[in-house]
Amino acid sequence: MKYYSEDHEWIEVKGRVAVVGISEHAAEELGDITYVELPMEGDDVIVGDAICVVESVKAAADVYAPISGSIAAVNDALEDHPELINQSPEDDGWIYKLKDFEEDDLADLMNTDQYFKFLKES
Amino acid sequence: MQETPLADSHRNLSARMVPFAGWNMPVQYTEGILAEHAHTRNAASLFDICHMGEFRVKGDNSAAALDSVFARPVADQPVGVCRYNFLLNDQGGVLDDLIVYRLGENEFYIVVNAGTRVGDAERIASLLPDGVEFTDESDATAKLDLQGPESAKVLAAAGLDIVALPRYFRWIKTTVNGIDCLLSRTGYTGELGFELYFPAEKAEAMWNYLLSIDPVKPAGLGARDTLRLEMGYALYGHELDTETTPLEAGYGAMLKLDQMPDRNFPGSNALRNGSPTKNLVGIKLESRRAAREGTIVFNGSDEVVGKVTSGAFSPSLGYAVAMAYLNADSGLTTGDQVLLDAGRTKLNGTIVELPFYSEGTAGIKL
Numbered sequence: 001m002k003y004y005s006e007d008h009e010w011i012e013v014k015g016r017v018a019v020v021g022i023s024e025h026a027a028e029e030l031g032d033i034t035y036v037e038l039p040m041e042g043d044d045v046i047v048g049d050a051i052c053v054v055e056s057v058k059a060a061a062d063v064y065a066p067i068s069g070s071i072a073a074v075n076d077a078l079e080d081h082p083e084l085i086n087q088s089p090e091d092d093g094w095i096y097k098l099k100d101f102e103e104d105d106l107a108d109l110m111n112t113d114q115y116f117k118f119l120k121e122s
Numbered sequence: 123m124q125e126t127p128l129a130d131s132h133r134n135l136s137a138r139m140v141p142f143a144g145w146n147m148p149v150q151y152t153e154g155i156l157a158e159h160a161h162t163r164n165a166a167s168l169f170d171i172c173h174m175g176e177f178r179v180k181g182d183n184s185a186a187a188l189d190s191v192f193a194r195p196v197a198d199q200p201v202g203v204c205r206y207n208f209l210l211n212d213q214g215g216v217l218d219d220l221i222v223y224r225l226g227e228n229e230f231y232i233v234v235n236a237g238t239r240v241g242d243a244e245r246i247a248s249l250l251p252d253g254v255e256f257t258d259e260s261d262a263t264a265k266l267d268l269q270g271p272e273s274a275k276v277l278a279a280a281g282l283d284i285v286a287l288p289r290y291f292r293w294i295k296t297t298v299n300g301i302d303c304l305l306s307r308t309g310y311t312g313e314l315g316f317e318l319y320f321p322a323e324k325a326e327a328m329w330n331y332l333l334s335i336d337p338v339k340p341a342g343l344g345a346r347d348t349l350r351l352e353m354g355y356a357l358y359g360h361e362l363d364t365e366t367t368p369l370e371a372g373y374g375a376m377l378k379l380d381q382m383p384d385r386n387f388p389g390s391n392a393l394r395n396g397s398p399t400k401n402l403v404g405i406k407l408e409s410r411r412a413a414r415e416g417t418i419v420f421n422g423s424d425e426v427v428g429k430v431t432s433g434a435f436s437p438s439l440g441y442a443v444a445m446a447y448l449n450a451d452s453g454l455t456t457g458d459q460v461l462l463d464a465g466r467t468k469l470n471g472t473i474v475e476l477p478f479y480s481e482g483t484a485g486i487k488l
Binding site for chain 2: 055058086
């Protein structure tokens with residue numbers, strides 16, 4: 001089940017791990033991504049923290065933690081191939097994974113339908 | 123905001139439009155900046171540059187007159203040749219960088235930046251003596267840049283004889299798609315390329331025609347910027363402005379100040395009597411992470427030595443590059459390490475010679 005934040009992150013819970021990336025909308029807005037500053041494995045994050053940066057040719061954007069947890073893994077492929085985010089923003093272009101996350105925080109996020117509605121209304 | 127005659131064409135191609143110097147321009151089309159950049163370096167791209175300004179100066183003594191207006195000599199410029207030149211204020215600061223075309227013994231074409239065009243027209247016209255005619259033809263003129271190693275083949279497909287195409291920094295008058303145009307072998311990408319000037323009402327016809335020739339694809343201002351940055355070309359408002367002299371930007375030699383001690387133009391006294399307060403350098407960053415305009419440059423002892431004027435990820439090189447002014451007394455030179463303060467982190471860089479990219483095809487013999 002995928003959830004979205006108002007900052008255009010998506011988060012998908014897969015058992016005891018939650019995978020996070022930026023939405024297709026966000027990737028499109030940014031344009032060609034040229035650099036991703038990945039967070040560190042093991043770091044604890046609080047919901048709302050700006051925990052990494054995604055840069056495009058023309059802009060840079062903070063990626064926030066949609067829920068609290070601990071960084072379990074980062075997508076190392078993005079170091080040499082940040083364009084993966086443009087090619088597959090909501091799948092292969094995932095940015096980091098969380099473990100020991102705060103399940104309750106998911107309640108404050110939107111589901112897919114709600115996110116699309118949110119995009120239309122912005 | 124102003125729009126070129128091609129604004130609808132861009133929208134039809136789903137271009138992302140952004141404001142630039144008071145104009146609504148395409149920053150990219152659907153394939154994106156990196157693809158448009160690569161296509162220019164590998165094939166051929168077409169850029170809408172209608173927003174730039176074009177002036178015609180005519181009359182007896184126009185050569186001598188313009189020689190007293192611009193920073194670089196005009197009087198000895200041969201007919202058929204284009205020269206990169208500067209319009210300065212009285213302090214030697216740059217009001218605009220531009221290209222002067224010598225169309226004839228007594229006729230010149232001056233191509234200026236979009237944002238400075240109105241001020242340039244006023245100043246140049248005011249500096250010309252009676253008898254020398256000045257006309258601002260910008261609104262009546264369309265300009266398209268066709269750039270890339272395949273661009274000569276594109277013009278051949280359009281019916282032009284490759285042998286008749288102009289040599290680097292020269293122009294010809296010719297006809298493309300039945301439209302009479304001024305065609306110069308000039309550009310802002312570092313690749314083999316041409317700039318076409320023709321009546322504004324033919325803009326769509328020429329744009330569509332050139333796009334129909336394989337492998338031409340449209341490219342926007344985003345790619346135009348990454349291409350010129352890789353070449354170390356100045357962008358007015360960044361590497362050049364009213365507080366910066368051509369000497370500081372590295373263009374002193376072409377002004378021939380020592381060789382022509384009797385040549386005077388606005389700013390010449392300031393250039394001859396003053397000394398540079400800064401100098402332009404290239405910086406190679408150690409990763410893909412860019413240091414953008416305004417980033418402060420530090421030396422190894424944490425002292426401020428300068429500021430970045432342009433910076434981005436370089437698509438052709440795979441790492442970030444920046445152009446920066448270092449204070450004249452920085453003591454730093456090519457090969458030295460610097461630190462760039464990017465806000466949350468400091469980035470490491472090395473001072474390098476410009477251009478960053480040296481595989482460009484701009485000057486090749488056709």
